[in-house]
Amino acid sequence: MSLLHAQNISHAFDYLLFENVNFTLSPKESMAILGVSGSGKSTLLHICSTLLHPNQGEVILCDHNIYNDNDDARLKLRRYDVGIIFQSHYLFKGFFANENVELASFISDQAIDSSILERLGISDFMHYRVGDLSGGQQQRVSIARVLAKKPKIIFADEPTGNLDDKTAQEVMNVLFEYIEKENAALLLVTHNHQLAKQCTYTRHLHVDGLKEES
Numbered sequence: 765m766s767l768l769h770a771q772n773i774s775h776a777f778d779y780l781l782f783e784n785v786n787f788t789l790s791p792k793e794s795m796a797i798l799g800v801s802g803s804g805k806s807t808l809l810h811i812c813s814t815l816l817h818p819n820q821g822e823v824i825l826c827d828h829n830i831y832n833d834n835d836d837a838r839l840k841l842r843r844y845d846v847g848i849i850f851q852s853h854y855l856f857k858g859f860f861a862n863e864n865v866e867l868a869s870f871i872s873d874q875a876i877d878s879s880i881l882e883r884l885g886i887s888d889f890m891h892y893r894v895g896d897l898s899g900g901q902q903q904r905v906s907i908a909r910v911l912a913k914k915p916k917i918i919f920a921d922e923p924t925g926n927l928d929d930k931t932a933q934e935v936m937n938v939l940f941e942y943i944e945k946e947n948a949a950l951l952l953v954t955h956n957h958q959l960a961k962q963c964t965y966t967r968h969l970h971v972d973g974l975k976e977e978s
């Protein structure tokens with residue numbers, strides 16, 4: 765059974781970003797997408813994660829053909845099964861860090877795994893207001909918030925962009941261990957080749973599709 769199957773995806777805004785994008789992700793698998801800035805990596809991630817209807821192609825996510833489903837079915841999938849770590853982390857700024865994480869666990873009715881907060885190195889900051897945390901700390905809170913809902917598939921757009929190499933590796937280890945333990949999958953957009961190589965698949969996004977690293 766695959767968790768995500770992308771078939772012949774193509775998308776253009778003012779000009780063609782990419783076409784002929786095909787891949788499959790099964791439980792415990794991860795795929796890194798590399799590519800120059802502006803090539804459409806975030807756009808592809810949005811397409812695969814229910815947020816953007818592609819010009820062409822099909823996305824089968826957890827056995828749902830998501831852009832054939834009605835809005836309700838897509839919303840349900842997004843709420844319970846999909847975890848999205850955005851390129852700019854959208855936390856509720858006036859709230860405390862723990863409130864952000866608790867809200868996600870409440871909405872999806874899942875208990876928070878406190879060892880994950882520990883591993884992300886943010887246990888001591890959970891009583892801070894989000895606005896008082898550093899960029900890297902906020903990024904890790906947003907990752908904790910996504911994991912708190914126990915998604916079946918994680919979409920992560922440069923999740924370690926604000927972090928030093930050591931912290932970045934630790935955060936990636938948390939994500940890799942999560943998908944192993946929960947039989948989940950990870951689609952990772954990154955500019956970091958070192959981290960990309962640790963995924964099951966490493967691909968470059970080009971206008972004519974995803975290519976293996978040469």
Ligand SMILES: Nc1ncnc2c1ncn2[C@@H]1O[C@H](COP(=O)(O)OP(=O)(O)OP(=O)(O)O)[C@@H](O)[C@H]1O
Nearest residue numbers: 777778781799800801802803804805806807808851
């Ligand atoms: N909603 C939109 N409307 C019009 N153009 C858009 C929209 N979203 C993205 N674009 C354009 O599509 C192109 C690809 O954007 P995207 O954010 O997917 O690139 P990226 O590969 O993620 O880049 P980066 O590495 O800088 O994050 C850019 O030229 C961007 O301006």
Ligand SMILES: [Mg+2]
Nearest residue numbers: 805806851921
């Ligand atoms: Mg991007």
